[in-house]
Amino acid sequence: MLSSIIVVSAQEDACSKQKALFKSAFKKPIHSNTYLNLINAYDVYYHALDLAIEADTTFISGNVLTAFTVNQQLDTFAFELHQDLMIDSIKGSNQQALGFYRISDEVFVKLNQTIPALGKTQVQIFYHGTPPTGASAAIGNGFSNGVSANYGKRVTWSLSQPYAAKEWWPCKQALTDKIDSVDIHVTTAQNNKVGSNGLLKQIVQLPNNKNRYEWKTNYPIDFYLISVSVGNYFENIDYAKPKGLKDSILILNYLYNEQAYIDNKKTLGECKDILSLFSEYFGMYPFYKEKYGHTMAPFSGGMEHQTMSTMGIISYDIMVHELAHQWFGDYITCSSWSDLWLNEGFASYIELLAYEKFYPQYYYNKLLGKMNRAKQTSGSVYVLDTASVERLFNSNLTYNKGGMVLHMLRWTLGDSLFFASLKSYVNVYGNKTASTTDFKNVCEQTSGKNLGSFFQEWIMGSGFPSYTINWNCTNKDLHLNVFQSNVQSAGSLFSIDLPLRIYFANGDSIDLRIPGAALASNYSKIPLIDSVIGIQFNYNRQILANGIVKRDSFLTAIETINQLPDIELYPNPSNGKLTVQINMQLPVLIRVFNMTGKLMFEHLQNQSTELLELPAEEGLYMIEIGNEHGRMIQKIIRTFSN
């Protein structure tokens, strides 16, 4: 659905926009088994990129050194580099030239000696060329050049997620192999600045009016988070001072020019407060020894490059979103693209946490917006088909519904256990990668609650519940009968607790949590202190659900609702005609539900014996019969009739 993606505005889904726009041209790389076995046989611990890049062209030249430990005896080193890029030479640890061959984007290098298991070695790849264009990668191109519409500045920038790092540097594109440290040196014209990861160690002046920017990061980093942007930038510096840190944290912004700074001054100035807030919520900003910052590039949205997000525009939502990714996405990276919601759902929800704290007047509308979009989804939040980047970066499903799962986890655990769980998750998986199961396990260990159904229903399952809540009040007893159906997939129901606000005749109200049950029909009786005059479902939009609340004067204090001897239904199974024999005060209201809880029809029975016509479709139906004197529910099997 290309059109539905294109109408998403940049304010709404932050970094998904650019990621989704170009999805149609994408093809997931298909690797040979030989290649996969070879890249699984080593672990990268260090890269040194030494590249020449200018702001007016994507032409790139230089070399990348890869140092690695082998897991098993290895005599061939494999990596990826797009076939449009020319390899000039490959050198081994002793500077000796190594032989290599290429099959499509896979490159195989014959090492000059067999490396024993747990041995270390390095390979240096010299290359040059113009990276491919035509949006053949997942997100446009891995390496792009363009001019900003508003400020007229030309920039060359990288955006590798999820599979496009190979379009500009030789790499191993495996999420679970974080690189321990990286040097990124970029030589460019003196009027340019180069934004990248980590700390700027020095700028070395070179002949021919060139400078070499020497960046280094000592934090583990995933391959797709290594980035560069080259342009004639205006530098703006700020500092964050989160609680519990002696030194302040550098916030370095590379903007198009001074006017761009003036235009975005207010928003950029808020970054330090958000960074401090998130440090309180999730643990200290993970890369505090280096920096945080933004570098501009002419694309829509933003990209959470580690320690320096690349931004199409500076908007509050995108700024918050990419900053949230520094914890969830960068410090903890999803261990497979199937678990992408651990990056994007988190960043999407955390946007709301900034609103809740700093702009509470907008919080509720922002939440409603995300909820409404989360309802426009089909399929599971967990990505079954990672070959489809359209599915991966589906903003309603991965971003908005993923975000709402986190919102509902907060309701399910309560604020204190929710935030404690997020902190534990950061503690355990920081600098590593994590799966949905890893996250679930941390939440269970922190909270002591079993969250198996929660994650099964909301991450692996699809749709969301729709509730019809019938209530009545007799002698200060609240009677509730909750009928549930799944808006999308028949038969699978949700066990999340229901939030109800109860209004009393005396003007007071209380908030109740009705224990969830994955049942099509669920009756409960709750003794209260006063007569109830009204009920509000989902009063703070705690859960993703539709709901109808109705007073039902037939709903009374019959606790064992399935055993009312005064009513007989037969035959069961029925071939369509069901005899209803009532030996109690008439009339009674009969309601017929299918097994997803959908009301099929109602009928008021005035005679003691009547014949009821069941719906045409075969299957199981629930027949609810009752009035103020009693009520029962019975399941009837409807068989084929002829």
Ligand SMILES: [Zn+2]
């Ligand atoms: Zn994002």
